[in-house]
Amino acid sequence: MLYLPPHFEQTNPEAVRELIAARPLGTLITLGADGLSANHVPFLLDERSGEQGRLIGHVARNNAVWHHFDASVEVLVVFQGPSAYISPNWFPTKQETHRVVPTYNYIVVHAYGPRLIHEDETWLRGIVGRLTKVMEASQPLPWKMADAPADYLHTMLTSIVGIEIPITRLIGKWKASQNRVDADRAGAAAALEAIGDDESVAMAELIRPG
């Protein structure tokens, strides 16, 4: 199991959903006859299905992940948000007590479930259409499946396999200095903002005391 001290658990389902939507490229982890595997697959969280929803996506038919696996072990999909190294220098507490060590902050979502396979072209067409709509939402003129010739689309749909993971466990770990006093959180947030790259600024927003 993921090591998850209670103060790092993200119990707000909205925050978990937002991370998957913002960083949809999941790391799909499976156990096969040759050991552990990871494949990187964009997923959509479909909440209309099951108590905790399901993840849907697709992989290349040539990717062994859909047939080469131990079905008795649930698969794990990891979604990763911003991360940042946290220096002890950034904590005012350090100046007083020096009782501080370096750490790393990050936010992640872990989803477990059985993996179902779909080879039916109608199912695949529906899933690819939904994924496309979400992914193209920010385009000025969103690409649509109908933009591609029918014969080409048919060929592409037969070269992929659908993956559906009904979620049995959905875990959010937000390691964002919640175990520090407000002054330390403010110090780390300010230091990350000063670094200024997107990841650091995103982590600063997560750390800043409310």
Add this chain to the structure above:
Amino acid sequence: MLYLPPHFEQTNPEAVRELIAARPLGTLITLGADGLSANHVPFLLDERSGEQGRLIGHVARNNAVWHHFDASVEVLVVFQGPSAYISPNWFPTKQETHRVVPTYNYIVVHAYGPRLIHEDETWLRGIVGRLTKVMEASQPLPWKMADAPADYLHTMLTSIVGIEIPITRLIGKWKASQNRVDADRAGAAAALEAIGDDESVAMAELIRPG
């Protein structure tokens, strides 16, 4: 196994090393009695040891990952670089043939190996010192272990466990539109640059034809 078409394989060990150094927070994947687990651990690639080097890091002693595992299955550590959704709209080929579908680009490194455990304080002190030196390198006044009181440091060192993974397989997958013609690569790179966030710009640099 990771699905890895030959044109996406990163065969330059320098590029693989650079990704681990730039994004040291690895996803440590293990198989335990309760199934698959992932934990997020900053690693250092130590190339002075073994043919492919070793990963070294540490976890909280309270993290079950170091004792609760199936030693017959090699662990897998995934390091993830920039990723970006790639719209068919960005490929000039689309205007001509419309034979293009959406995809996702990403770069990742997968490292396999057995997991060794270290509880010796001298070993831990050495590893923490090396990690600190690397992580603090960009600080104006790098924090050093000696900055912390000896009793506190001793307590901290007894609350962690060292992880060493002698690498048996090191795989780089750079999915960065290498299968597209130069005009398409240039189009996607320009579109990502226009989006302008750090991830998109980093992916644009990876895609742009040489």
